[in-house]
Amino acid sequence: TQLLEQSPQFLSIQEGENLTVYCNSSSVFSSLQWYRQEPGEGPVLLVTVVTGGEVKKLKRLTFQFGDARKDSSLHITAAQPGDTGLYLCAGGKGFGNEKLTFGTGTRLTIIP
Amino acid sequence: DAGVIQSPRHEVTEMGQEVTLRCKPISGHNSLFWYRQTMMRGLELLIYFNNNVPIDDSGMPEDRFSAKMPNASFSTLKIQPSEPRDSAVYFCASSLVRSSGNTIYFGEGSWLTVV
Numbered sequence: 001t002q003l004l005e006q007s008p009q010f011l012s013i014q015e016g017e018n019l020t021v022y023c024n025s026s027s028v029f030s031s032l033q034w035y036r037q038e039p040g041e042g043p044v045l046l047v048t049v050v051t052g053g054e055v056k057k058l059k060r061l062t063f064q065f066g067d068a069r070k071d072s073s074l075h076i077t078a079a080q081p082g083d084t085g086l087y088l089c090a091g092g093k094g095f096g097n098e099k100l101t102f103g104t105g106t107r108l109t110i111i112p
Numbered sequence: 113d114a115g116v117i118q119s120p121r122h123e124v125t126e127m128g129q130e131v132t133l134r135c136k137p138i139s140g141h142n143s144l145f146w147y148r149q150t151m152m153r154g155l156e157l158l159i160y161f162n163n164n165v166p167i168d169d170s171g172m173p174e175d176r177f178s179a180k181m182p183n184a185s186f187s188t189l190k191i192q193p194s195e196p197r198d199s200a201v202y203f204c205a206s207s208l209v210r211s212s213g214n215t216i217y218f219g220e221g222s223w224l225t226v227v
Contacts, residue, residue, distance in 0.1 A: 040220070040221075041220055041221070042116075042203050042205070042218025042219055042220055042221055043155070043203075043218050044218070045215050045216065045217075048215070088154075088155065098143050098145075098160065098162070098207060098209045098214055098216070099157065099160065099168060100157065100216065101157070102147075102154055102155040102156075102157075103154070104154050105154055105155075
């Protein structure tokens, strides 16, 4: 059973455009993390949000945790080819939120 | 720091053979995780250790899979006997878990193909 559903599954847009990726669950998580994975490599952590309604910004990326801590979104402004990759959300539970359940992933391609 | 080191990076083996994947976590980290990634099922947690003790192995598919962590700097994931459906990328990851949260660092993965 996949607890975290991401949408869209695939997204291909032109450089300079804006986009939003969604991560939804019926479960409540203590924390929500976003990772980016490039071909041939492991996922790399982008951000962690822990409070319902929390918003974090990382340059052109804006992350939001839903008020009920069941969903999250990632918004990219003025996408660049370097943003291309597989974006994964992951819900954390446990003492240090170490037990992560990963989402289905969004494969993003930015066309120059 | 060298990061999480996995070996081998690529392995092709015949069905029925034993496969051993190895992992060296980041020094000082107290938790180690084994994940499997496939197109169909995404990234799945197989097992994780805290202070070298297995905490949750509910993700291990079946008895053919076993994992050990004899010390803080080494872990293995063994598949015996291997089957074609075990073909996947296996990631090892480590973190320093604290009540305030943690950051998990992934290795580059071991690409396993069972023919």
